[in-house]
Amino acid sequence: MSVQILVDGDACPVKDEIYMVALRHQVPVSVVSNSYFRIPEHPLISRKIVSDGFDAADDWIAEQASAASIVVTADIPLADRCLKAGARVLGPSGKPFTDDSIGTALATRSIMADRRVGVAGIGAGGPAPFSKADRSRFLSALDAAIVAAKRAAG
Structure with missing residues (x-):
């Protein structure tokens, strides 16, 4: 079984970094989205556009x-599904989702969702702006994940 990278592509801020690292390691990339956007023309990079149904891209990735x-995603429930399938999962900031961390991430997500609803958006800002440090951390984490996945695949 060969290593592959699955990207939750609609809002992924590190697509260019994924392409760069994947091509260096000769690992295929599937960018999954609900809408069309440009990807580099390369035999290792493909696009999968799914229906615009709710969670259709997530369902395809999880399958x-x-x-x-x-799997590269910021979607915590999708990360949970992919971990259960045995995949390695990275957030765009380079932070890995693991079996040990996913429960806390799901609980925090639930609390924050309740908080946003309960206060009608007051004080409920989005995530911090994406930084150069996040990008650098992601590059290192993806490189390490590919090396580990190749080693595990034999």
Whole structure:
């Protein structure tokens, strides 16, 4: 089983970094989205546009995820589904989702969602702006994940 990268592409801020690292390691990338956007023309990079149904892209990614997959997503419930399929999962900031951390991430997400609803958006800002440090951390984490996945695949 060969290593593959599955990207939750609609709002992914590190697509260019994924392409760069994947091509260096000769690992195929599937960018999954609900809408069209440009990707580099390269045999290792493909686009999968799914229907615009709710969670259609997430469902496709979760169905494809396996122990040979590295999934890049900020979507915590999708990360949970992919971990259960045996995939390695990275957030765009380079922070890995793991079996040990996903429960806390899901609980925090639930609390924050309740808080946003309960206060009608007051004080409920979005995530911090994406930084150069996040980008650098992501590059290192993706490189390490690919090396580990290749080693595990034999």
